[in-house]
Structure formats: structure tokens, C-alpha cells
Amino acid sequence: MSGVDGGVLLRLDGLTAGYRQPVVGPLSLALRRGERLGVWGPNGTGKSTLLKAIGHAAQVFAGRVERAPGLRVAYLDQQPVRLPAMPITGRELLRAAGATTRGAPEALEAILRRRIDRLSGGQYQLLWIWSALATDADLVLLDEPTNNLDPGRRDRLIEILTTRHSDQALILVSHDRDFLQRTCSHLLDLENGEVKHA
Numbered sequence: 001m002s003g004v005d006g007g008v009l010l011r012l013d014g015l016t017a018g019y020r021q022p023v024v025g026p027l028s029l030a031l032r033r034g035e036r037l038g039v040w041g042p043n044g045t046g047k048s049t050l051l052k053a054i055g056h057a058a059q060v061f062a063g064r065v066e067r068a069p070g071l072r073v074a075y076l077d078q079q080p081v082r083l084p085a086m087p088i089t090g091r092e093l094l095r096a097a098g099a100t101t102r103g104a105p106e107a108l109e110a111i112l113r114r115r116i117d118r119l120s121g122g123q124y125q126l127l128w129i130w131s132a133l134a135t136d137a138d139l140v141l142l143d144e145p146t147n148n149l150d151p152g153r154r155d156r157l158i159e160i161l162t163t164r165h166s167d168q169a170l171i172l173v174s175h176d177r178d179f180l181q182r183t184c185s186h187l188l189d190l191e192n193g194e195v196k197h198a
């Protein structure tokens with residue numbers, strides 16, 4: 001694939017994306033293994049649309065999204081869908097999703113033992129985040145991962161994201177600038193399209 005080399009997993013080259021019409025871009029950036037990119041911007045600036053364009057779920061109007069050959073991507077939607085009532089535990093759900101519980105943080109232990117239909121919104125959110133991270137994905141896209149998390153769980157999530165031994169690349173979308181600054185190596189401000197070191 002042209003243009004993607006030197007450890008680059010993802011390159012956006014003048015990308016403009018949207019639906020019936022463009023809503024975000026033009027954007028250019030490169031993401032390497034182990035890098036964590038935070039995407040920040042007010043409501044409606046196209047943060048979720050950018051993730052969707054990377055995941056083939058929004059239309060590309062101009063420029064390109066270049067992915068390393070065979071790139072495996074995991075995606076957490078802004079509003080994870082609650083599954084209907086069923087008697088399976090968090091651990092069983094992870095297994096079904098092809099995610100491992102190896103290396104799971106302490107904060108997840110109780111959640112793994114409980115039935116998923118009895119989890120609170122925040123507990124469910126943490127489980128979904130882990131189900132995206134604990135896979136063999138090279139690139140993980142998390143849309144508003146702090147949704148539903150109380151301050152304590154938000155701190156646990158920061159810990160999880162910053163202390164894991166993984167060369168996965170992450171793209172985190174959030175309104176919480178402090179969260180992004182504490183977890184990311186780079187920040188993309190969608191108001192001006194600039195990428196800076198965090």
C-alpha cells in the first residue's frame with residue numbers, strides 16, 4: 001500500500017468525510033504503533049464521523065484513508081448497545097467477543113463475574129472498553145469512552161490506558177480535554193485540524 005510504511009498503521013491524507021455532504025476535514029496525520037491520538041472538538045465538529053470514516057462507515061469525499069495491510073481495527077461506539085436480558089457473565093461475553101481476560105485490571109474483576117444484564121451503565125461501559133482493548137486489534141477506536149463513568153472509574157480507565165503493555169495504537173474521542181491530555185501522546189483539535197504532542 002503506497003504511503004503507509006515505517007511503522008505507520010494509519011495515514012490520513014487530506015481526508016474530507018461525511019454523509020450526504022462533507023462534515024469533517026481536510027485532515028492529514030499519521031498514526032504509528034503504540035501512539036495514542038486524542039480527538040477533541042465541540043459538539044458536531046465531526047469527531048465520531050472521523051472514526052466512522054476510518055472504519056469504512058462514513059463517506060470519503062476527498063483525500064484518502066490509508067491502512068497498513070491487514071490492519072485489525074476494534075471500535076467502541078459512542079453509545080454501546082445494551083444486549084437484551086441474558087444469563088451470561090462479563091467473562092463469557094468477553095470470550096464470545098474474542099477478547100481475553102488475561103491482564104484484566106482489578107477494577108474489572110467484579111464486573112467479569114456478574115451477569116451483563118445486571119451491570120450499571122458505567123460497569124457496562126468499562127466492560128465494552130476492555131472488550132475492544134483486549135483483542136488482537138492493531139488499532140482501537142474509542143468514541144467517548146468516559147461516558148457513564150464516575151470520577152473514580154474515569155481514573156481507573158486512565159490507569160488502564162496508560163499502564164498497559166501494548167503496542168496497539170489508539171484513537172480516543174472525548175469532550176474531556178483533561179482525560180485526553182492524561183492518556184494521549186498526541187492531540188488533534190478538530191476546530192483547526194492541527195495535531196500536537198500532548
Ligand SMILES: Nc1ncnc2c1ncn2[C@@H]1O[C@H](COP(=O)(O)OP(=O)(O)OP(=O)(O)O)[C@@H](O)[C@H]1O
Nearest residue numbers: 019020023041042043044045046047048049050078
Ligand atoms: N448518519 C448521519 N447522517 C447525516 N449527518 C450526520 C450523521 N451523523 C452525524 N451527522 C452530522 O455530522 C456532523 C458531525 O457529527 P459527529 O457526530 O461526527 O460530531 P461529533 O463531533 O462527534 O459530535 P458530538 O460531540 O455531539 O458527539 C453533525 O452536523 C451531524 O449532524
